[in-house]
Amino acid sequence: MKKLVLFTIIITTLLCACTKKYAFSCEDVTLYYTPNCATIDGYVVFGDSATIRVFRQDIDPQFQHMGVKVCISYEEMGEQLLTAECMTAPMIKITSIKAK
Numbered sequence: 898m899k900k901l902v903l904f905t906i907i908i909t910t911l912l913c914a915c916t917k918k919y920a921f922s923c924e925d926v927t928l929y930y931t932p933n934c935a936t937i938d939g940y941v942v943f944g945d946s947a948t949i950r951v952f953r954q955d956i957d958p959q960f961q962h963m964g965v966k967v968c969i970s971y972e973e974m975g976e977q978l979l980t981a982e983c984m985t986a987p988m989i990k991i992t993s994i995k996a997k
Contacts (some may be wrong), residue, residue: 920950923968925997930961940986943970950989957994 925942939952950971965978974988 910915919962923970923993923995925966925968926932928956928960928965928967928969929963930956930965931963932961941989949986952989953988954990956991960994967994968997969994
């Protein structure tokens with residue numbers, strides 16, 4: 898009986914831990930998709946600032962437009978600067994994106 902109670906407590910604890918929802922933290926940006934640039938796929942402008950980051954990855958077709966207001970989470974790619982005929986800016990990897 899004690900083993901059954903202990904087993905039930907352990908399983909319940911594990912199930913509760915696995916169902917924990919993590920908050921999606923994101924930054925408000927304006928996204929510009931620029932497939933005509935040879936070395937980048939687009940860039941983002943953060944909020945009302947002039948901070949610009951470029952990215953080089955495929956994104957969902959619904960966001961492949963110029964001036965789309967979105968919320969992204971991303972990873973900085975270190976000190977790697979991309980120089981394109983379009984612009985020079987630090988590179989990011991967009992890990993998630995959602996419409997505003």
